[in-house]
Amino acid sequence: MKYSTRLADAAHVMLFIHNAKAPAISSAEIAKSICTNPAYVRQLMAKLKAAGLLLSTRGAAHPQLTRDPADISLLDVYNAVEGGKPLLHLDTHVNPECNVGVYIQYALDAHYADVQKAAEARMAKITLADIYGTFLDLCEKAQVTPPCQSGT
Amino acid sequence: MKYSTRLADAAHVMLFIHNAKAPAISSAEIAKSICTNPAYVRQLMAKLKAAGLLLSTRGAAHPQLTRDPADISLLDVYNAVEGGKPLLHLDTHVNPECNVGVYIQYALDAHYADVQKAAEARMAKITLADIYGTFLDLCEKAQVTPPCQSGT
């Protein structure tokens, strides 16, 4: 399949909104930055809203974060848009008549959980403020002025 | 896309071979356990071989692990079959004319690397012997006799 870029796109949406100086930001504007379509952006925003990370109102183009970026972790965003989907996937289609096959996957399941936990623990420590900070650093190093939503 | 189950399948192959008492194990036999086809199993085995985890000879059905399962980590297997493919994926198709979009993804990249490192560090601590141990425990709890390659 295609790789899921929902976490990257959702973080993009959140940071784009945070970075915006203008009061009004439409899904169309955000979509242009991600090179996608407004409906997809709104789907992401709906999930972020359901997770309590974003506020938005029908008909009005002024979304806003519910909390300070320092209080929103990458894990929050991950849970919002990937909803429990694991990073590693078992092969659930093994031969049910083969005990070895069945129980090897069960055994793997237990250890996959540890990897998932480690990844999530790390994501919990990364905040949107951290990412935004890195963003500003990179922009400075490249001598680029952040705002683009006014121009493009 | 489909989810990749290569890591789970490759671990399955390794443990199936380790668990086998019979000297001869064909790719067809392993494939039956994973509910797949021999060619796919051989593709995985080719990668495991290239990574130095497995020995096999053309024409002869007697593969064997190159090291003790206690000396083979889940990360070894992951690197062998996923070859540097990350767990999280950036959105590389952003608008190149939007600095915000471009640099947000660059910033994310840096933090994704930390998550990847954490996951890999955890995988490095899990050995095939650990997984095989869990496998035996689960079999015992379920009162199931492990070997299946003799029967099915």
Add this chain to the structure above:
DNA sequence: ATATCATGTAATTTTGAAAATTGCAAGCTG
């Protein structure tokens, strides 16, 4: 108040990476 632009959401189509399949040359083994 009404024309215009936004959101929210469902339904459908397209895309793309992985698995499945096919085919066959090369090699072991009885």
Add this chain to the structure above:
DNA sequence: CAGCTTGCAATTTTCAAAATTACATGATAT
């Protein structure tokens, strides 16, 4: 030699995600 096997390349199928389409509902400004 006959009947297995592996190794590997090429093709087809699968299926989750993204893209697209459509439209009802709601805001906003002139």
